[in-house]
Amino acid sequence: MRHLRLILCFTVLAMPAHAAIEAYEFNSPKMEADYNQLINELRCLVCQNQNLASSDADLARDLRRETYDMLSEGKSQQEVVDFMVARYGDFVLYRPQFKSTTYLLWLGPFLLLLLVLFFLVRRLRAQAAPDEVDAAALARARQLLENNESKQ
C-alpha cells in the first residue's frame, strides 16, 4: 500500500515532463488515444532524438496541430502516418515499417543473435570434448606417482 502511494506520487510528478503543451479537446476517448499514440511515435525533424510529444520545437507544434486536425476530420491513424511519411520520409517514424529497405533493420539483431549462438555452440562443443590423452604418457605418469609414494 505504501509503495502504491509512492508510485502514484511519482506518476503525477512525471506527467508534466511528458505532456504536450496544447490543450486540445477530443471528440472521443479513441481519438485522444490515437492522438497520443501518434505524437509519441512520430519524430520531430528539428530535434531529431525527440518525438512530437516531447518536443517544444515550432515544427513539432505544427505537426501536432496537423495530427489533431486530421484526426478531427475523421482520418485514421494510418492516414496521418502516410501523410507524414509522404512529406518527411520514413525517418519520421520511430517504429519503421517492415519493407524491403528495412528488412536489415528489423531482422539484423536476430541474424546477429543467430551468428553469435552459432559460434558459442561451436566453442562450447570444442571445450566439452574430452582431451585426447596419450595412453603411454598416462601410464608413465601413474608409474612415476607410484614410485614417488613408495619411496616415502
Next chain:
Amino acid sequence: MNRFVMPLVAFILMAGLLGYGLREGYDPKLVPSPLIDKQAPAFSLAMLEQPSRQLSTADMVGQVWVLNVWASWCVSCRAEHEVITDLASRNLVTVVGLNYKDEPADATRWLQQFGNPYAASVIDRDGRVGIDWGVYGVPETFVIGADGQIKYKHIGPVTHESLEKKIMPVLTELLG
C-alpha cells in the same frame, strides 16, 4: 598468431564502418526528401509585395524555377542571402521565395534592408505549405523542373560552394 587475427579483423571492420560515417559531405542530420522526382505540392498563396494577388505552382509550370524558403527570423537565411542574390542575378531561372511563418511587416523590412533577390515571395503564415513541402529547417531550397517535379532539395544555407557544386549542375541539366 591466430588469436590476433580475429580481433584485428573486427577492429578493421569497425574502423571502416566508423570511417564511413565520417566521410566528407555526409551529415547524418539531413533527412533525404521523399519528394525528389515527385510532383511539387501545389500551393496558391498571397504575394508578399502585393497581398491581393496570388501566386500558385500552376503559374510556374513549363519553366525551371527555384523555391527558397526563408524568414526574417532565420539567421542562416541572412548568411545565404548573398548566394541567393548571386543565383538570381544570373537570370537563369525564376527564384521564388516562400516566406515561412513570418510577420509580413518584418519580412518586407528584411528585404528592404538586405535587398530582394526574389522574383516574388509568397506568404506561408502558418507553415502549412512548408509542411506539404517537407520543410523542417529553414532555409531550404528546392529546384523544380519544367514538368513541375522537384528535382533537388538543399537543406540549410546555400553556400557559394554548394551553389556551384550541387545546384548549378542540376539547373544546367534541366535547362539543357
